[in-house]
Amino acid sequence: MATKKGVEVSIGIGDAVKLANADVVAAYPITPQTHIVEHLAELVAEGELDAAFIPVESEHSAMSACLGSAATGARTFTATAGQGLELMHEVLYVASAMRLPIVMAVANRALSAPLSVWGDHSDVMAVRDTGWIQIFTENGQEVIDNVLCAFRVAEDRQVLLPVMIHLDGFHLSHMIETILFPEQSEVDQFLPPNQYPFPLDPSKPVTMGDFSPPVLYTEARWAQEVNLRASKEVVLQVWKEFGAKFGRNYSPVECYKCENRKVLLLTMGSFTETAMTAIDELEKQGRTDVGLVHLRLWRPFPFEELRQAVKDADVLIVLDRALSYGGPGGPVCSEVKSALYNLKKKPKVVSFVGGMGGRDITVAGFETIVNRGIEIAQKGSEQEFEIFGVRE
Amino acid sequence: MEKYGVYIPRLVTKKEPFAPGHRACIGCGEALAVRLVCKALGNNVIIANATGCMEIVSSQVPYTSWNVPWIHTLFENTAAVASGIEAALNVLTRKGVRQASDTKVVAMAGDGGTSDIGLQALSGAMERGHNFLYVCFDNEAYMNTGIQRSSSTPFGAATTTSPVGKVSTGQFTWKKNMPAIAAAHNIPYVATACHSYPFDLMQKVKKAVAVKGPAYLHVLSVCPTGWRCPTELTVRIGRLAVETGIFPLYEIENGSYKLSYNRPQLRPVNDYLKLQGRFRHLSEDMINMIQERVTADYARIKERVAQTQEKKPAVIDKPMEKVS
Amino acid sequence: MANKKPDKKTEAEMTWKDLEVGLIATEPGSARQYKTGAWRSQRPTYEFSKCIKCGLCSIFCPEGCISQNEQGCFEADMYYCKGCGICDKECPTRVITMVEEEE
Numbered sequence: 001m002a003t004k005k006g007v008e009v010s011i012g013i014g015d016a017v018k019l020a021n022a023d024v025v026a027a028y029p030i031t032p033q034t035h036i037v038e039h040l041a042e043l044v045a046e047g048e049l050d051a052a053f054i055p056v057e058s059e060h061s062a063m064s065a066c067l068g069s070a071a072t073g074a075r076t077f078t079a080t081a082g083q084g085l086e087l088m089h090e091v092l093y094v095a096s097a098m099r100l101p102i103v104m105a106v107a108n109r110a111l112s113a114p115l116s117v118w119g120d121h122s123d124v125m126a127v128r129d130t131g132w133i134q135i136f137t138e139n140g141q142e143v144i145d146n147v148l149c150a151f152r153v154a155e156d157r158q159v160l161l162p163v164m165i166h167l168d169g170f171h172l173s174h175m176i177e178t179i180l181f182p183e184q185s186e187v188d189q190f191l192p193p194n195q196y197p198f199p200l201d202p203s204k205p206v207t208m209g210d211f212s213p214p215v216l217y218t219e220a221r222w223a224q225e226v227n228l229r230a231s232k233e234v235v236l237q238v239w240k241e242f243g244a245k246f247g248r249n250y251s252p253v254e255c256y257k258c259e260n261r262k263v264l265l266l267t268m269g270s271f272t273e274t275a276m277t278a279i280d281e282l283e284k285q286g287r288t289d290v291g292l293v294h295l296r297l298w299r300p301f302p303f304e305e306l307r308q309a310v311k312d313a314d315v316l317i318v319l320d321r322a323l324s325y326g327g328p329g330g331p332v333c334s335e336v337k338s339a340l341y342n343l344k345k346k347p348k349v350v351s352f353v354g355g356m357g358g359r360d361i362t363v364a365g366f367e368t369i370v371n372r373g374i375e376i377a378q379k380g381s382e383q384e385f386e387i388f389g390v391r392e
Numbered sequence: 393m394e395k396y397g398v399y400i401p402r403l404v405t406k407k408e409p410f411a412p413g414h415r416a417c418i419g420c421g422e423a424l425a426v427r428l429v430c431k432a433l434g435n436n437v438i439i440a441n442a443t444g445c446m447e448i449v450s451s452q453v454p455y456t457s458w459n460v461p462w463i464h465t466l467f468e469n470t471a472a473v474a475s476g477i478e479a480a481l482n483v484l485t486r487k488g489v490r491q492a493s494d495t496k497v498v499a500m501a502g503d504g505g506t507s508d509i510g511l512q513a514l515s516g517a518m519e520r521g522h523n524f525l526y527v528c529f530d531n532e533a534y535m536n537t538g539i540q541r542s543s544s545t546p547f548g549a550a551t552t553t554s555p556v557g558k559v560s561t562g563q564f565t566w567k568k569n570m571p572a573i574a575a576a577h578n579i580p581y582v583a584t585a586c587h588s589y590p591f592d593l594m595q596k597v598k599k600a601v602a603v604k605g606p607a608y609l610h611v612l613s614v615c616p617t618g619w620r621c622p623t624e625l626t627v628r629i630g631r632l633a634v635e636t637g638i639f640p641l642y643e644i645e646n647g648s649y650k651l652s653y654n655r656p657q658l659r660p661v662n663d664y665l666k667l668q669g670r671f672r673h674l675s676e677d678m679i680n681m682i683q684e685r686v687t688a689d690y691a692r693i694k695e696r697v698a699q700t701q702e703k704k705p706a707v708i709d710k711p712m713e714k715v716s
Numbered sequence: 717m718a719n720k721k722p723d724k725k726t727e728a729e730m731t732w733k734d735l736e737v738g739l740i741a742t743e744p745g746s747a748r749q750y751k752t753g754a755w756r757s758q759r760p761t762y763e764f765s766k767c768i769k770c771g772l773c774s775i776f777c778p779e780g781c782i783s784q785n786e787q788g789c790f791e792a793d794m795y796y797c798k799g800c801g802i803c804d805k806e807c808p809t810r811v812i813t814m815v816e817e818e819e
Contacts, residue, residue: 023483026476050487052479056472057516064469064513068440068476071463074484076476094465099738160737193489198740200438200461200477202495207456207741209447209464216453219732220739226732401771408780411745412796413752416778419800424778450747453739454727457747590775616800624801624814627776 002180002246009140010173012181013079013105014039016147018049019187023074023194026054026065030084031117032169033107037079059084063091063102070100070162071208073199075151078102081169082109082116085123089130095162096131097224098208101154101196102162104132105147108269108321109169110357118358119169121269121321124298125331131224133163133231134299136268140177143167145248148187152238155194159231166298168270170358182246190245232300252302253309254294257283261291262314263374264347265366268295268332271319271355278366290370295332303339310340316347317373319388321355329353329385348377354388365389400591405431414457415449419623421614421630422446422529425587426500429527429611432597435460436494438481440474442501442510443467445536446529468509471517471526474499478522496601497524503544504534507568518577518606525600525607528570531615539618543568546638547685548678549670551618556673566685574608575644581607582644583652587614588630592641592652599643612639620669632664637690648700649693661686752779756799758814764789766809773803773812 007015013036017025025044027037043049052069056062062078069076080088085106095102108124110116124134133153137143143165150163167173182190198206212220236252243249256276258264267275272294282290293309293316295302310316320330328334333351340346350373355361361369369388376386409430416423426446439462441447447464450457465473478497484490499517501510506528514526533551534540541554545563550556554563574582581603585593593611600607612633614626621629633639636659641652661683665671674682725734736742767789774782774790781796782803789811792803804812 023487024476024479026479050483052483054475054479054520056475057512057519061469061472061475061513061516064465064472065476065479067465067469068463068473068478069480070476072438072477072480072484073489074480076480090466091469097738098465198737198742200463201490202436202438202461202493205435205459205461205744207451207458207462207744208738209441209462210451210453210456210739210741211448211464212453212739213727215727216730216735219730219735220453223732223735401775402769404771404775406783410780411748412779412781412793413747413750414779415750415752418755418798419802420778424776424802427778427780428775451741452747454730454735454741455747455750456741456743457745459744587776622801624805626778626800627802627806 002182004178004180006176006178008035008174008176009143009167010035010107011039012140012144012179013147014043015181016144017077018043019182019184020075020148020151020191022049022051022077024052024054024066024069024076025078026056026062026069026076027078028056028059028062028080028084030059030081032109032119032173033079033081033084033105035173036105036107059087060091063088063095066102067091067095067098067100070102070196071098071200073194073196075155075194076102077104079105079107081107082111082123085127086111089127092127092130092132097220099160100162101160101194103147103150103154103165104162105143105165105167107169107173108166116357117169119171120356120358122323122356124166125322125324128299128331131161131228132299133161133228133235134166135163136166136296136298137172138270138272138294140172140175140179141248142250143172144179144181145242145246145250148191149238149242152191153231153235155196156234157197159227159234161228161231166269171270186245190242229300232297232302235297250296251305252297253305254296255309256292256294258291258293258309260312261289263290263370264310264313264316265290265292265370266295266316266318266336267292268298269321271321271361274361274363275366278363278370281363282367282370301335301339306336306339307343310347311343311345313347315350315374315377317350317352317369319355319369320351320353323353323356333385350376351385352388353385359389361389404594407431409433409435409459410450411457411459415452416445417617419616419626421587421616421626422531423449424626425529425593425611425613428587428590428593429597430460432594433460433496433498433601437496437498438477439463440470440477440497440499442470442505444502444505445531446500446502448536467505469513470499470501470505470510471513474524474526475517475520475522478524497522499524499526501528502535503528503530503532504542507543507570515577518574518579518608521605523604523606525609527609527611529611529613531613531618532567533618535615535618544570547682548674550673551670561673561678571608571610571644577606579606579608580604580646584610584612584639584641586612586630586634586639586641588627589634589641589653596643618670621667625667629664629667632659632667635659636661636664637686638664640690640693642693649696651693651697658687658690751795752798753795756797756817758799758801759794759797759817760792760799760803760812761815762789762791763811766811768809770808772806772808776802776806778802
């Protein structure tokens with residue numbers, strides 16, 4: 001029987017890692033991820049989680065210790081946010097290229113300067129190309145469920161890639177929600193023990209981390225790309241199994257009142273729920289032409305699912321929570337545009353950037369975005385993107 | 393010191409865990425040092441290696457010179473990777489996933505990867521008390537990238553980033569005292585060694601491996617390419633470094649200093665300096681400066697030896713029986 | 717000492733499918749097939765009558781390619797010997813002399 005608990009999402013993550021019976025946690029504290037790490041330290045200290053908790057001296061070392069741990073065949077977990085994610089940037093590429101299964105929860109936080117501990121997606125967008133499987137979550141239940149799925153996906157013999165679970169800093173990490181925690185026996189059935197195929201072991205010595213001259217580098221990169229793309233199948237399959245077992249279904253791109261609606265909003269993360277409320281409000285006002293599409297699987301990018309979801313719309317308004325300076329503005333929007341470019345029939349895509357550094361967007365704000373988005377789609381705009389909520 | 397019978401080399405294992413066929417320079421002292429360390433380590437180890445000469449010459453895809461499990465990731469995180477491996481081994485053994493064995497985690501890095509960019513990770517790992525051996529192979533510059541200075545480059549040495557010119561006379565700072573930094577972390581075992589004293593080196597490796605907790609070994613590795621000296625003098629120059637007191641061989645065991653090699657009369661530093669092209673620009677004044685400092689530093693070591701002989705209880709952070 | 721299998725692909729022939737997961741090298745010591753002997757410009761020559769079989773040269777060889785021959789004297793493997801000359805300098809009984817490599 002699943003246990004229903006009212007917990008802060010960060011604490012819930014620690015509990016999920018405990019259910020997953022992780023072996024090693026190497027983490028460094030940074031707002032707003034600290035509660036995740038603190039609770040894990042508590043669980044280990046109380047003997048409730050039989051794991052090594054390594055209080056490393058920086059995020060770079062946190063991810064590095066995770067490399068060593070995963071390479072030895074241990075189930076490895078860490079968490080970070082914002083600047084921490086940036087500090088471990090080079091190590092992220094290594095983790096995915098060396099095919100080490102590591103699960104990391106990222107409490108998405110704005111990047112300095114100016115210093116901001118509050119939530120946005122600038123840290124996520126900075127690590128797009130690192131080769132990790134990346135999943136956005138919208139509420140506490142999704143976070144817990146996807147942490148469990150993440151271990152399963154990462155350690156799958158066909159995948160062997162690290163996974164990031166993104167949750168909005170403060171807006172999700174610090175929310176107290178009612179979450180259903182599966183029973184230990186159910187999790188044990190769903191999540192087999194880690195059987196990393198090439199652990200560092202004197203009885204069967206392997207060499208990891210060879211350098212590659214130009215003659216083989218392209219082949220190495222292509223092998224990694226092929227495998228990252230192929231991991232989508234495993235993600236879908238694991239989600240399907242999770243749905244069958246626990247009754248909660250996830251998919252790469254989800255639709256909220258989007259069928260046959262000509263104007264679509266696209267969001268990721270916790271804003272999705274506010275957007276859903278906005279869609280409902282608009283409906284009440286008689287606006288039945290507006291729907292919502294929300295992105296859950298960020299990497300590998302779900303090209304087919306996205307195209308399928310939006311191809312019949314006239315307008316697609318993408319809300320980014322990060323800003324790519326001097327470029328297309330909204331990173332997700334630019335990827336969406338690129339995904340739709342070759343379609344014969346496609347919506348006009350409008351880019352909005354807002355909610356940065358922890359700034360909230362209310363239901364009314366979303367209604368404004370929708371209306372302005374429609375206007376831009378009709379009349380065009382001189383700007384590449386629209387910045388929402390700036391006081392001018 | 394080396395009161396060895398002339399046949400002791402015959403007692404050393406004939407196995408070459410660091411396989412020939414590696415691409416180190418002709419006469420490479422670091423390759424020699426790694427080879428000797430690997431002989432002393434045996435098979436029951438896992439090595440975490442930093443980016444550097446030894447990593448590059450031994451691991452070009454798809455080949456490897458290593459006969460033990462070996463992982464290279466980045467330049468500055470060797471001690472952190474080693475921490476992760478050590479923790480994982482403990483947990484997996486405790487959970488019964490792995491069979492209990494005394495597999496030792498060994499971190500290997502160059503001087504740049506230790507005293508500069510890798511210092512943070514090393515300090516963290518030592519402070520946390522992981523059971524591992526850290527070996528720094530010190531060839532006194534960033535050799536793999538083309539002889540740039542590091543904080544381990546000795547005073548006056550010419551490198552590409554501390555070149556000799558109209559307004560410069562080479563490296564302008566004194567070599568960073570890494571063994572002292574390691575000892576300041578109150579770890580059970582710190583030692584210096586050199587490939588020119590192979591049995592001392594191998595003995596120290598074995599001692600360090602037997603320690604429960606962090607151990608640090610600093611190995612001087614002569615680099616003919618970077619030091620601008622003939623390839624056949626690698627071993628001889630290493631010997632001179634010790635005989636002149638420039639690189640004293642000593643151990644700090646639970647806080648007690650012990651000289652491994654004590655000459656009543658140190659050779660003049662110029663015996664060592666004159667054989668190397670990187671020092672050929674040194675003026676007599678600079679050589680005297682170096683001589684004074686070396687003499688003073690050596691005296692300080694001997695003082696420490698005397699002080700710690702007085703059997704005062706040493707402050708050593710013994711690793712507690714942690715859950716991990 | 718050459719272990720090169722004739723049917724093994726060279727690096728330039730390998731496809732992305734030939735690469736192991738994460739580029740892991742699963743054959744320990746596979747670098748043994750690389751002929752570093754081709755590097756040398758001088759080679760050791762021996763007067764084995766002087767050899768006392770102490771083994772110091774084999775300890776000090778950076779390549780680790782010196783081992784005992786049938787007579788029990790220590791001799792370098794020319795497949796690997798890079799001709800550094802350390803053995804010449806360290807031999808206590810002056811068995812070894814480095815001469816210019818002619819090959």
